[in-house]
Amino acid sequence: MNNQKSYILKGLDIVSCLLKMRALRDSFSAKERRIADFIVENSHLMRDYSSQQLASAVGVSQSSIVKFAQKLGYKGYPDLKMAINESVVKELASHSASEQNNESETEQPNYLAQLQTALNDSLTHCQTVNNEDVFDEFAKELLAAKNIVICASHFGKIAAKDLSEKLLDMGKLTRIVTSDQPHDLNTLQKLKLGDVLLIIEDNRFSNMFAATVNNLSRSGVSNLLISKLGDSSMHSMTKAQLEWVVTEEDSTIAQFQAESCLINLIYALEIALNKLSGASVN
Numbered sequence: 001m002n003n004q005k006s007y008i009l010k011g012l013d014i015v016s017c018l019l020k021m022r023a024l025r026d027s028f029s030a031k032e033r034r035i036a037d038f039i040v041e042n043s044h045l046m047r048d049y050s051s052q053q054l055a056s057a058v059g060v061s062q063s064s065i066v067k068f069a070q071k072l073g074y075k076g077y078p079d080l081k082m083a084i085n086e087s088v089v090k091e092l093a094s095h096s097a098s099e100q101n102n103e104s105e106t107e108q109p110n111y112l113a114q115l116q117t118a119l120n121d122s123l124t125h126c127q128t129v130n131n132e133d134v135f136d137e138f139a140k141e142l143l144a145a146k147n148i149v150i151c152a153s154h155f156g157k158i159a160a161k162d163l164s165e166k167l168l169d170m171g172k173l174t175r176i177v178t179s180d181q182p183h184d185l186n187t188l189q190k191l192k193l194g195d196v197l198l199i200i201e202d203n204r205f206s207n208m209f210a211a212t213v214n215n216l217s218r219s220g221v222s223n224l225l226i227s228k229l230g231d232s233s234m235h236s237m238t239k240a241q242l243e244w245v246v247t248e249e250d251s252t253i254a255q256f257q258a259e260s261c262l263i264n265l266i267y268a269l270e271i272a273l274n275k276l277s278g279a280s281v282n
Contacts, residue, residue: 016087016090016125017072017080017083017084017086017087018039018040018043018084018087018088019087019125019245019247020072020230021036021039021040021072022040022247023228023229023230023231023245023246024036024072024230024231025037026231027230027231031060031064032068032071034058034059034060035054035058035060035064035065035068036068038054038057038058039054039084043084043087043088044088046081046084046085046088047081047084047085049081051065051066051077054077065077068080114253115253115256118247118248118253118256118257119256119257119260121247121248121257122244122245122246122247122248122257122260122261123260123261123264125229125245125247126243126244126245126261126264126265129229129243129245130242130243130265130268132272134240134241134242135242135268135269135271135272136272136275136276137239137240138198138224138240138242138269138272139269139272139273139275139276139277140276141196141222141224141239141240142167142172142196142198142224142273143170143172143273143276143277144194145172145194145195145196145222146173146192146194146195147173147174147175147191147192147194147195147196148167148172148173148174148175148195148196148197148198149174149175149176149177149187149188149191149195149196149197149198150163150164150174150175150176150177150198150200151176151177151178151184151188151197151198151199151200152176152178152200152202153178153179153180153202153203153205154202154203155202155255155258155259155262156200156202156226156262157176157178158263159200159262159263159265159266160176160200161176162263162266162270163198163266163269163270164176166270166273167273170273170277175187180205180206180208180209185208185209185212188212188213188216189212189215189216191216191219191221192219192220192221193219193220193221194220195221195222196221196222196223196224197213197216197221197222197223197224198224198225198226199213199223199224199225199226199227199234199238200226200227200262201225201226201227201228201232201233201234202258202262204233205233205234210233210234210237213234213237213238214237217237217238217239222239223237223238223239224238224239224240224241225238225240225241225242226241226242226243226244226262226265227241227242227243227244228243228244228245228246228258229243229244229245229246230243242265242269244257244258244261244262244265245257245261246258246261
């Protein structure tokens with residue numbers, strides 16, 4: 001199993017099977033996307049499908065179905081089908097609860113309640129995916145670092161600024177870069193053994209940026225990554241990862257989930273920094 005597959009399964013094996021497929025869809029091959037799309041769209045029917053029936057419906061071989069199940073971390077198709085059924089039951093229960101809440105609302109839609117539900121959903125999954133030990137590992141690397149650079153180019157800039165101010169208050173030499181342009185890459189290239197690069201992957205970075213990060217890893221720089229669950233191009237180049245979770249398809253709500261989860265990850269990391277440094281929480 002290569003690094004990509006190993007990374008994909010890290011954390012994802014304990015979240016909803018259907019959420020896992022949605023989160024990883026962009027990383028699938030065309031054939032795998034067809035399988036995933038069919039399963040997601042017909043999830044309530046899957047308990048009656050054999051692997052051969054599913055293969056025929058999608059237009060792939062039976063072995064492709066088995067390989068797809070194994071790529072998601074299951075022993076075979078029977079385990080995948082069981083996980084799909086469990087996901088369906090959970091989502092039906094969640095939908096039923098949501099409908100009951102809607103019936104009790106006024107005729108005007110409660111937008112804030114919709115956001116609260118979406119936030120609770122993403123934070124619940126975020127808590128499941130991110131082990132407390134990883135926050136401690138991040139904190140130890142940052143506290144031991146000689147120099148720290150935090151990279152964020154989009155909505156992660158606010159979180160990067162908050163963490164940078166925290167680290168500066170703790171006496172850590174910290175800089176922020178906000179692009180993958182040559183002048184910022186030059187800043188990264190100055191990092192050495194004992195330094196830390198913390199990447200907030202809130203946007204797609206260039207191949208040149210990825211090559212620079214890879215070279216830093218080889219030279220002994222501790223690369224840390226915060227990214228969307230199952231959607232990172234930097235996993236094999238980083239020492240530890242924290243992930244935010246998006247469960248909504250609506251682009252506005254999905255963005256809200258990403259930004260809210262990210263800032264909560266940063267706050268949790270700051271708590272870990274306080275604990276390991278012996279500092280009191282402000």
